[in-house]
Each structure stands twice: as C-alpha cells, then as structure tokens.
Amino acid sequence: MSEPFMDLSFELLAGDFERAGEASSKIKKTLQQIGVSADIVRRVAIGTYEGEMNVIIHSYGGTAKAHIYPEYTVIVLEDAGPGIADIELAVQEGYSTAPDYVRDLGFGAGMGLPNMKSCSDCFEIASKSGAGTKITMRFAHKKA
Amino acid sequence: MQDNYFHSVKFDKEQCRGCVTCIKFCPTEAIRIRGGKARIIQSRCIDCGECIRRCPHHAKRADTDTLADVGKFNFNVALPAPALYSQFAPAVSREKIFAALHRLGFDAVYEVALAAECVTLEIESYMKRRAGLKTPMISSACPAIIRLIQVRFPSLIGHIIPILPPVEVAATEARREFTRATGLAAETIGVWFLTPCPAKATNIRQPVDVTATDLSGAIGISSFYGEMKKIIGAISESDIAKARASSYGIGWGYAGGEIRATGLVNSLIVHGVKEVADVLEQIEMNKMDDVDYVECLACPGGCIGGALLPENRFVAEKNLKLRVRRLRDREPAGRRQTILGGREIAQGNSAFRHKTIQPRPIMKLDDNIVIAMKKVGQIKQILAELPGIDCGACGSPTCASLAEDIVQGLAAETDCVFKLRQVVNALEEEMSKPPKNARGETGTEE
Numbered sequence: 001m002s003e004p005f006m007d008l009s010f011e012l013l014a015g016d017f018e019r020a021g022e023a024s025s026k027i028k029k030t031l032q033q034i035g036v037s038a039d040i041v042r043r044v045a046i047g048t049y050e051g052e053m054n055v056i057i058h059s060y061g062g063t064a065k066a067h068i069y070p071e072y073t074v075i076v077l078e079d080a081g082p083g084i085a086d087i088e089l090a091v092q093e094g095y096s097t098a099p100d101y102v103r104d105l106g107f108g109a110g111m112g113l114p115n116m117k118s119c120s121d122c123f124e125i126a127s128k129s130g131a132g133t134k135i136t137m138r139f140a141h142k143k144a
Numbered sequence: 145m146q147d148n149y150f151h152s153v154k155f156d157k158e159q160c161r162g163c164v165t166c167i168k169f170c171p172t173e174a175i176r177i178r179g180g181k182a183r184i185i186q187s188r189c190i191d192c193g194e195c196i197r198r199c200p201h202h203a204k205r206a207d208t209d210t211l212a213d214v215g216k217f218n219f220n221v222a223l224p225a226p227a228l229y230s231q232f233a234p235a236v237s238r239e240k241i242f243a244a245l246h247r248l249g250f251d252a253v254y255e256v257a258l259a260a261e262c263v264t265l266e267i268e269s270y271m272k273r274r275a276g277l278k279t280p281m282i283s284s285a286c287p288a289i290i291r292l293i294q295v296r297f298p299s300l301i302g303h304i305i306p307i308l309p310p311v312e313v314a315a316t317e318a319r320r321e322f323t324r325a326t327g328l329a330a331e332t333i334g335v336w337f338l339t340p341c342p343a344k345a346t347n348i349r350q351p352v353d354v355t356a357t358d359l360s361g362a363i364g365i366s367s368f369y370g371e372m373k374k375i376i377g378a379i380s381e382s383d384i385a386k387a388r389a390s391s392y393g394i395g396w397g398y399a400g401g402e403i404r405a406t407g408l409v410n411s412l413i414v415h416g417v418k419e420v421a422d423v424l425e426q427i428e429m430n431k432m433d434d435v436d437y438v439e440c441l442a443c444p445g446g447c448i449g450g451a452l453l454p455e456n457r458f459v460a461e462k463n464l465k466l467r468v469r470r471l472r473d474r475e476p477a478g479r480r481q482t483i484l485g486g487r488e489i490a491q492g493n494s495a496f497r498h499k500t501i502q503p504r505p506i507m508k509l510d511d512n513i514v515i516a517m518k519k520v521g522q523i524k525q526i527l528a529e530l531p532g533i534d535c536g537a538c539g540s541p542t543c544a545s546l547a548e549d550i551v552q553g554l555a556a557e558t559d560c561v562f563k564l565r566q567v568v569n570a571l572e573e574e575m576s577k578p579p580k581n582a583r584g585e586t587g588t589e590e
Contacts, residue, residue, distance in 0.1 A: 005514070005517045006517055024429075029507070030520055032507035032508070033507050033509050033516060033520050034509065034513050034516040034520060035505075035508035035509070035516050038298040038299035038505065042299040046429055046430055049429055070513045070514055070517065
C-alpha cells in the first residue's frame with residue numbers, strides 16, 4: 001500500500017465541550033479539499049465526531065488522529081483511561097454510562113459506539129478496565 | 145471553473161471602493177478583491193444577494209429583467225411573489241396592487257401565493273408517507289439554499305424535497321390558464337415573476353430544478369417599486385384580477401409561512417444564509433434526523449427580507465403578517481378547507497421536480513487526489529506563517545483562504561500587508577548597510 005500521505009492530530013481534553021467537534025470538522029474540511037466524495041466525508045465526520053465526544057465525556061483526555069492515504073482514511077481515537085469494562089455491552093445500542101449532566105446536554109444516549117461501527121468500513125476497539133481505550137476506524141474513499 | 149455560470153448578481157466597477165465588506169459576508173467565500181476591485185468567482189456564487197445587501201457603496205446589483213422587456217410579448221402575465229404585498233400597508237388591497245400592475249403594462253395577474261397552496265398540499269401529502277424519507281427533509285422553496293447545498297453540502301441533496309418551488313408551479317399554471325383564456329399561442333404570452341431576490345432571477349436562466357421553465361423572466365421588485373408607489377394612491381380597484389390566494393399562500397412570504405401552511409408539526413424554521421449553513425452542518429452530522437422538515441430561507445426574515453425589496457425588512461414583515469391575520473379572520477376555520485377553498489387543484493405530479501439536482505462542490509483543490517494532498521500540506525505551511533487575524537486586506541476573506549489562493553496561483557504571499565511589511569523591512573535593513581565591497585577593498589571612507 002502507499003505511504004501515509006498526511007497525518008492530522010488533535011488533542012482532546014476531558015470535559016472540554018467548548019471545543020468538541022473541532023477535530024471532526026477540520027478532518028472533514030481536509031477530506032473535502034482533497035476531493036473525497038461527499039457521502040464518505042460525511043460518514044468520516046460523523047464517526048470522528050462520535051469518537052471525539054466519547055473521549056471528552058468518558059475519558060481522562062486523549063487524541064484524535066487522521067491518517068489520510070489516497071485510497072482510504074484511518075481515524076484513531078486514543079485515550080488515557082479509565083477504559084471499558086465490558087466492550088460487548090458498550091457497543092450495544094442504547095447502552096450508556098454517561099453521567100446525568102452529560103445527558104442533559106443531549107449527549108450520552110448510548111449511540112456513540114454503534115454509530116461509529118455502522119458508519120465505518122472497518123471498526124476496531126481495544127480497551128481494558130483501568131487502562132485506556134483505542135478505537136480505529138477505516139473508511140475507503142471509493143465505495144466497494 | 146470549466147463551466148459557464150450565469151449569475152444575476154452583477155457588480156459595478158465604478159462604485160466599488162475595494163473595501164472588504166462583501167468578502168466577509170459571502171457565505172461561499174466567492175468574492176476576492178483584486179487590483180482594488182471586487183471580483184466574483186462564478187463557480188462559487190449562489191446568488192443569495194448577501195453582497196448586494198451588505199455593500200455600503202451600492203456596487204453590487206442584481207441584473208434582472210425590467211418593465212421594458214415586457215414589450216416583447218403580445219400578452220403579459222405578472223406573477224407577484226407574496227413578498228410584493230409586504231411592500232404595502234395591509235389597507236392597500238391586493239386588487240389595488242393588481243390594478244397598479246395593470247397600469248404598469250401587465251394584462252393579467254397570477255398570484256404565486258396561489259401556486260404556493262398547491263405546493264403546500266403536495267408537501268403535506270409527500271410527508272405523510274414517512275417511511276423511507278431521509279429526515280429531515282429540506283424545503284425546496286429558496287433557490288439560494290438549493291445552490292448553497294450544491295456547493296457546500298452536496299451530501300444533503302437527497303434531503304431536498306422533490307417538489308418544485310411555488311414560482312415554477314405558478315408559471316406553468318398561468319401559462320396554461322391564459323393560453324386557454326386568450327386563445328393566443330403559448331409562446332406569445334410573457335410570464336413574468338416579480339421577484340424579491342436575485343436567486344430567483346438566476347434560476348430562470350439557469351434552472352437547477354426544472355428542465356425548461358415556463359417563465360419568460362424575472363423583474364426585480366425594486367426596479368418598478370417607485371413607479372408603483374407613485375400611482376397606487378390614485379388608483380381605483382379594477383377587475384383585472386381577483387385576489388384568490390388564502391392567508392396560507394400569502395404567508396409563504398415570511399419565514400415560517402410554509403411550515404404554518406403545511407401544518408407539519410415536527411419541524412424547524414431557519415432563516416439567514418449563515419444560520420442556514422450552520423443548521424445544514426448539523427443535519428450533515430445526523431444531529432437533526434429526528435426532525436421531519438426544515439424550512440430554510442437565505443434572507444433574514446424570509447422572502448420579505450429579499451435584497452430587491454426597498455421596504456425595511458421589519459416594516460415588510462409587519463405589513464405581511466397583518467395582512468395575513470386580517471384575511472384569516474374572514475376565512476373558514478380549518479386550515480385544509482381554507483387552502484382547498486372552492487378551488488380545483490391539479491393533483492398529480494405537476495408539482496414534482498423533473499430534474500436531478502447536481503452537486504457543485506467547490507472545496508476540492510485538484511482533480512488528482514495526490515496533488516490535492518500536497519496542496520493541503522502547502523496551505524498548512526503558508527497558513528502557519530500568516531498572522532491569522534483574518535483582516536481581509538489582502539483581498540481574500542480569511543488567512544486560510546489566502547493560503548489556498550496562493551497555492552492555487554491566484555494570489556501572492558506579499559498580498560498580505562504583514563508579509564509585505566516584513567519584506568520591506570528586510571529590504572530597508574539591507575539597503576541601509578554600507579556596501580561591503582567598497583569599504584573592504586578601498587578603506588578610504590572618512
């Protein structure tokens with residue numbers, strides 16, 4: 001496969017709702033500039049946004065990275081913990097551990113992980129309770 | 145820019161002072177100042193009229209048809225937008241307005257508000273078959289918004305309701321009605337939209353939603369308003385045309401009128417082109433999929449805020465809302481009965497869009513993705529060196545757009561006044577140094 005052409009990286013702070021959405025909107029703009037089709041850009045943006053929100057809501061902070069290749073984009077969301085105890089349960093629709101104040105903001109409906117899974121071509125999650133979580137999503141630029 | 149675009153928004157070099165007002169307000173970053181004058185990038189312009197509204201020097205205008213063009217036809221029908229009524233106090237009856245139009249040279253009048261009622265019913269029935277709809281559906285009434293979606297939000301094209309805007313339905317109905325009534329050949333009848341905005345005028349010459357329009361042209365309301373105002377006081381009501389549209393059709397002239405007419409409960413009303421762009425962004429992120437319908441209008445307040453309307457936007461809103469309320473007092477109780485009110489409506493597919501709306505993306509830097517990626521890298525590098533204050537003095541709306549223009553070969557780094565100052569300072573320093581060679585070799589100074 002070709003060399004990684006472009007890497008974008010964004011710091012995500014726990015509880016920083018003011019800047020939430022910045023990573024996904026910048027990644028979205030870059031993909032639009034390189035000419036990725038609108039529907040795929042939309043899926044990347046949605047998946048990244050969900051991931052960004054997850055890190056901000058549930059973790060101690062982390063990073064969002066985009067590795068952009070001519071044929072596909074890989075989004076990696078990594079955080080410093082506290083990790084997910086039961087991944088099987090976490091990827092089920094409607095399951096959420098979000099605190100009330102977050103739900104009051106309109107987030108934390110338990111759709112984050114399922115949405116990320118359904119909008120990406122390839123979804124991987126690695127996590128351990130007490131450690132960090134790493135999510136990798138892959139999006140082909142052309143429909144298979 | 146390989147395609148040729150027609151635009152109604154035209155710009156007057158003489159009047160332009162090269163200030164940065166228009167480039168700052170353009171929702172698609174379609175304007176640059178080059179050589180001290182504004183230039184519109186044709187592929188990006190959506191004819192929203194924001195620059196016309198904002199220009200302090202009146203250097204932007206809409207190139208619409210005028211009353212003089214009416215002379216080309218034997219028989220002429222005026223299609224007043226509901227927003228025309230907003231330019232007059234509610235005490236001025238529609239029959240009086242029609243009589244004034246008659247005096248201005250039109251032989252007949254067909255209210256766009258009447259067609260809006262037909263469109264209302266089509267939307268209502270379309271939205272009833274909920275299953276499988278891409279929610280939220282987006283109103284198709286505002287041509288500037290359709291163009292905004294084409295250039296900035298192409299992934300939302302499938303959300304636009306596939307029903308024609310009222311003006312197109314009005315044109316078809318008017319042409320049919322007056323061909324029948326006069327016995328004239330359809331092509332000898334002039335059908336003229338009296339328009340509150342440049343976007344509607346553009347859609348006639350370059351339609352995005354119809355394969356062939358039934359309109360002959362669009363005449364900007366501001367172009368004949370003075371004339372009309374002069375004669376309307378002295379005029380008496382004539383029987384040139386009866387006011388047929390109900391309060392629901394007329395209400396389409398202000399933001400929220402379409403939703404009110406269709407009775408769609410789970411809906412949202414958004415007006416002002418920047419606000420609409422914001423909401424489209426959210427729709428694109430799937431954050432609005434639990435809303436059924438969104439009425440999006442580019443002008444603040446809806447069509448009554450159109451750039452080709454002379455009256456103050458709030459006076460216009462007051463005028464139209466009062467007119468609607470007074471009319472409503474005399475109408476039957478139910479919304480549907482009122483809209484249907486003794487009128488046969490050509491139910492069928494007459495109001496359905498017959499052309500697929502095409503994307504017109506403007507963000508792509510190059511057709512070759514590898515080159516485009518390189519350009520993204522270059523833009524990032526250049527941007528890091530720019531001051532980041534988005535002053536617009538270079539002629540591009542933001543530092544980011546200047547960086548993009550530089551990479552695309554459309555601007556130079558020294559267009560930035562801060563960059564230029566650095567270069568001049570460096571040059572000055574260089575110049576003030578005594579020439580090295582002279583001193584080194586001869587050592588004869590002093």
